[in-house]
Amino acid sequence: MNASPVLEIINTGTELLFGSVVNTHLPYLGQQLFSIGLRVQRQVTVPDGALIRDAIAEARERSDILIVTGGLGPTSDDLTREIVAELTGRELQYHEEIFAPIRERFERRGIKLTDRIKRQAYVPNGAMVLVNHFGTAPGLYLSADGRFPHLFLLPGPPREMCPMFEQSVLPILRGLVGKVDLSAGVFRVVGLGESGIEELISSDLDKIPGLELGYCARLGEVDVRLIGDHASVEQASEIVSNHLGAYIISQDSQSLEEVVVQELTAAQATVATAESCTGGLLANRLTNVPGASAVFLEGCVTYSNEAKTRTLGVPAELISRVGAVSAEVAQAMAEGVRIRAGATYGLATTGIAGPDGGTPEKPVGTVFVALATPTDTTVEKLFYPSDRESFKQSVTQHLLDDLRLQISSRRSEVRSQ
């Protein structure tokens, strides 16, 4: 096979075109394939049923490797197996060793077996069966035969398809394509926008021949993507590291909360949270990280003023004097929860998530965030006018990044002493 084979993917499924389901196969397969030096040239989505035939017939003219997902199940609109047998001129043969475990499973659960279910045990002559550890329909691999590209048929449900891909398909593909000099680097950046990043790095990176530079911006973070041969990506990575410095939170797609929990653990520090407008998202993000229980002591979601006073010790008088959305209350919340939980750091948010509750002085999107440490408390006023969930995401992103920078500066202080 040549050095950069043409690889195409066909995803079958009416639900993908109807809009009720997002195609997660493509990003998964794109990343997996890239890891062995393969890139997807084209992807096609067709509904369940006979249109699968056209898509496969067209793709075979163009491609060296073709991956088809879906349409292997037991129901009447699952036609991929039959279509491929017909197109490749192979007979379908019944395989008892495929059906036996299916029969056993159904009998154990007392479900009646129908002829439909038996269809999954038919295999086009000469195809290799790829075992499905998480469902009934096996995958199939037909090696290229001059008229047809290498063809992989995989089940539609992601929890069946993904393990099968890693266990059975990747090893076959590695054997087919050999070693490819293709490398990638992804830098996750927080605290700088896309254009700000481009200004800092693009002129230097443009000088590296064959390097592909890409950006992917999400709320409060940007991934800088470098693709090229190993030498180019290494050279480019050094430039990116030097120019973006502390704005880079990870190089292995770690999330900000993962980095924060890791830094807290390394520093033997702990954290507690007091949230008003972010309503528990801060605690939720931190506790999504395995091992968070060692560093996250307590979280308080104090939506009402009474709760702020009762739980965090924010003086009722202060709230009525300066308002719940204020620098003073943010500070008192952060300090209150820090002391209450006996934590190294206390984080607090108080603001107006909207859609209601804004005023001319404090419009929807206004928020105060505070970070209390053993020695002092920093309060910032931020403004994120947007929908409720984006607001919560942006605010927690900002405050978690404040904490990340705080921990690392404290660590370097300790080191330099």
Add this chain to the structure above:
Amino acid sequence: MNASPVLEIINTGTELLFGSVVNTHLPYLGQQLFSIGLRVQRQVTVPDGALIRDAIAEARERSDILIVTGGLGPTSDDLTREIVAELTGRELQYHEEIFAPIRERFERRGIKLTDRIKRQAYVPNGAMVLVNHFGTAPGLYLSADGRFPHLFLLPGPPREMCPMFEQSVLPILRGLVGKVDLSAGVFRVVGLGESGIEELISSDLDKIPGLELGYCARLGEVDVRLIGDHASVEQASEIVSNHLGAYIISQDSQSLEEVVVQELTAAQATVATAESCTGGLLANRLTNVPGASAVFLEGCVTYSNEAKTRTLGVPAELISRVGAVSAEVAQAMAEGVRIRAGATYGLATTGIAGPDGGTPEKPVGTVFVALATPTDTTVEKLFYPSDRESFKQSVTQHLLDDLRLQISSRRSEVRSQ
């Protein structure tokens, strides 16, 4: 145009094939198009650059309407405009009225204008310009001319594409296709699995000719989708409503938390949460709903045993006797937070999210959830062995549904008195 025109979508973008970005255009467009009776026949993803040409050339042979997203921006790999001009044999003409606002915006922000940026002001002869209120590159519409289908070129960024689609493209499409008798119903079901639902409804629904029945399962919920003409969908909807009853949480894709906040508001009731293993997700889901502040009083994320005692009043003696992951502690947490916050309902979770912390008696995935009401407290033991985030999602889903059923049964009690 005939009653069911062939409609295809081409999404351009290297990042979609590389796997770093999920294609959200397709589900968005699929749903929008369906709302006016159109269905997507095929979708193709191609990388930025010259391969866009092949995809458009092939799609024009098959389709009556073709929508292309991406490749209209200022950079060198944005080629859609030029390719379409070439394929349709139209000249590109400069439009000062497109460039003027771009120039003004750049000058205001002090950014240097380049020739690249000017490319966005070129339009294939005779194309209609679709205004972009959220970015620089306008969309374009070329009406069908015998050799070419109706062609829409839309910008790639979703926050530019989606408003443009609704404001400019939908009205044009409505004019083209007229009125179509196509209807859909989506029932969101919680508390039953896909196969359980199928057993209850499929035999009755199979009798309705032309009805298309689909399922989409997510963690802790299943959407039942009915597609057909208005009469069939109406008939089918009645069957689904009768057979699934209280398992149906909404018919307009409302989330469980939205339904819960709505029910609490209607019942003039309030809630407070005490979370251990779900780490704030319960509070976060509830506070994602606009208006949650009226019914959500306080949330406590008590990860440590000390916090459970200090904040919720769970006796330390109880924890050391039966363990933090126990029915007794779940009950004490729910009752503790209910009283503390002065809420109608108290919710609590305590369990082992994993990956560590499991024991033979209480393996990872074990969890106790409790719901305290003014009159009593219900505790359930559940088992969700899975990754950490799925575990948190499943547990909160179960408990929020308990609360939903509790409120509605209480309401019907009140009504029947």
